[in-house]
Amino acid sequence: MNKWIIDSHIHLDLYSMEEQAIILQDMEKHHVKALISVSQHLASSKTNLALSQQDKRIKAAFGFHPEQAPLTENELADLLLFMKKHQAEMIAVGEVGLPYYLRKEDAAIPIEPYIELLEQFIQQAAALNKPIILHAVYEDAPIVCALLEKHSITKEHFHWFKGSQETRKRMAANGYFISITPDILYEREIQDIVKQYPLSQMMVETDGPWPFAGPFSKAITHPQMIHRTIAEIAFIKKMEAEEVYDILYKNTEQFYFN
Structure with a gap:
């Protein structure tokens, strides 16, 4: 289908120069x-x-991925200053959040420094009037919801969200957006989330160069995969694909560009 799409979450800088060019x-x-x-x-x-x-066509978001050692005070200050200096060229604060997978590998890692760090990024997003792109899954998501509620952030994008039905209801009621990856084609958990979450608060992404399985096994993650993602969303929602394309595009355009 010749309908336009926007990849709402990709790590373009992590691709090789040759892959970026392609x-x-x-x-x-x-x-x-x-x-x-x-x-x-x-x-x-x-x-x-x-x-x-x-x-x-590349829209840059500036942030600090939480699945790594936390920033020092000086490193945080440098990043926040960079954001402020280049706010006119920054589409959003992101990717930021909490280190769920890192703590799964090492339960001794304290979460408190990451919560404090995330709150700084939330405050920066509010101060600069920018959307915030969040890495917050499962039991971390309610913690992040509470921080967002505390600071009255108005544009929140939970990328590749995974979490409980209770948390989904809270997020939907708060107007938070989620984005769906190509693993919807083979992951029942993602299919269930799509079935339950409002399409009006949904976007699509690749999270490339993160690799996918199923029909995408051994393939370089490419934004063209989003077309199959949208077809699957339409199937799950029992809607015409053309309508789903239009809604997802409008959602992303209004979220990031209006």
């Missing part, structure tokens, strides 16, 4: 209007800024 060259052919490229840390933010300056 993705950018393919965007028109696969009707990809824009890429929201999220960052891992300050160096990643600088790379994404440079990519966005080279190609206006």
